[in-house]
Amino acid sequence: MLxxxxxxxxxxxxxxxxxxxxxxxxxxxxxxxxxxxxVCAHSTIGSGAPVISTNIGETLILPADDSNQLISSEENPxxxxxxxxxxxxxxxxxxxRKSDSDKVITIGEFNPDSTSKENRMIPVxxxxxxxxxxxxxxxxxxxxxxxxxxxxxxxxxxxxxxLEKLDELLDKKRVFAVVRKQEIKHxxxxxxxxxxxxxxxxxxxxxxx
Numbered sequence: 001m002l003x004x005x006x007x008x009x010x011x012x013x014x015x016x017x018x019x020x021x022x023x024x025x026x027x028x029x030x031x032x033x034x035x036x037x038x039v040c041a042h043s044t045i046g047s048g049a050p051v052i053s054t055n056i057g058e059t060l061i062l063p064a065d066d067s068n069q070l071i072s073s074e075e076n077p078x079x080x081x082x083x084x085x086x087x088x089x090x091x092x093x094x095x096x097r098k099s100d101s102d103k104v105i106t107i108g109e110f111n112p113d114s115t116s117k118e119n120r121m122i123p124v125x126x127x128x129x130x131x132x133x134x135x136x137x138x139x140x141x142x143x144x145x146x147x148x149x150x151x152x153x154x155x156x157x158x159x160x161x162x163l164e165k166l167d168e169l170l171d172k173k174r175v176f177a178v179v180r181k182q183e184i185k186h187x188x189x190x191x192x193x194x195x196x197x198x199x200x201x202x203x204x205x206x207x208x209x
Contacts, residue, residue: 005032005197012197014175016190019201025178026150028201032176033081033148082139083148083176094121094155098135099148105131108155119154128159136165140172151178157186170195 005015015032017025086107088094094108107128108121139147147169156162163186169175170193179187181202191198 009197011195013195014170014177014193015197015199016175016177016179017199017201018179018181018191020181023201025201028199029148029150029176029178081144081146081148081176082142083150084135084139085150086153088121091120096127096132096135098138105135107132121155123155123158125158128156128162132156132159132162133165136162136169140165140169144173146174146176148176149178151180152187152190153180154182154184154187157184 009015017028019025083099084096085099086094086096088108091110091112093106093110096105096107097103105127106124108123111120111122114120114122152166156166166186170190177190179190181187181200190196
């Protein structure tokens with residue numbers, strides 16, 4: 001994976017992983033982090049920018065796979081960069097937390113009346129407009145060059161303030177992001193950015209990366 005990124009990162013600032021449900025997006029993000037963690041002290045990518053400049057010693061928590069069940073950092077220590085984790089409880093809610101915080105934010109609630117097969121959660125306005133914006137602000141002001149987001153989906157479209165802050169984050173930091181594959185404007189805008197390296201798992205095999 002590290003070699004693949006080195007070969008394709010030239011001129012890019014961010015790495016975005018996308019693909020359908022169950023394609024292994026979060027698994028690949030962890031794989032990238034695991035490889036970077038071995039070389040973060042001295043490796044460079046693309047134009048020679050450092051892979052990571054952060055406070056070594058922190059750990060992040062990611063979903064174990066696309067089933068969105070959390071694992072502890074003690075079970076699988078990953079690259080120590082700050083970021084956002086989201087996960088869902090089926091037929092209940094969607095949650096967000098900053099990787100170094102115990103505070104859990106509800107950003108979506110289950111809508112039993114929805115006829116959609118995929119988008120059955122409805123956004124919680126304050127989850128994005130207030131708490132989510134504060135989390136993005138803290139990432140923007142963090143000393144780390146890199147941050148991660150796992151994942152960006154359709155719920156964010158409900159909050160203009162959050163999307164504006166997300167754009168600011170992309171302008172000021174380098175971002176690893178898992179992005180749900182949907183025809184939604186803010187998702188397509190991120191993928192279409194000229195400074196983004198997109199890894200589409202629907203068009204390539206995870207085994208080959």
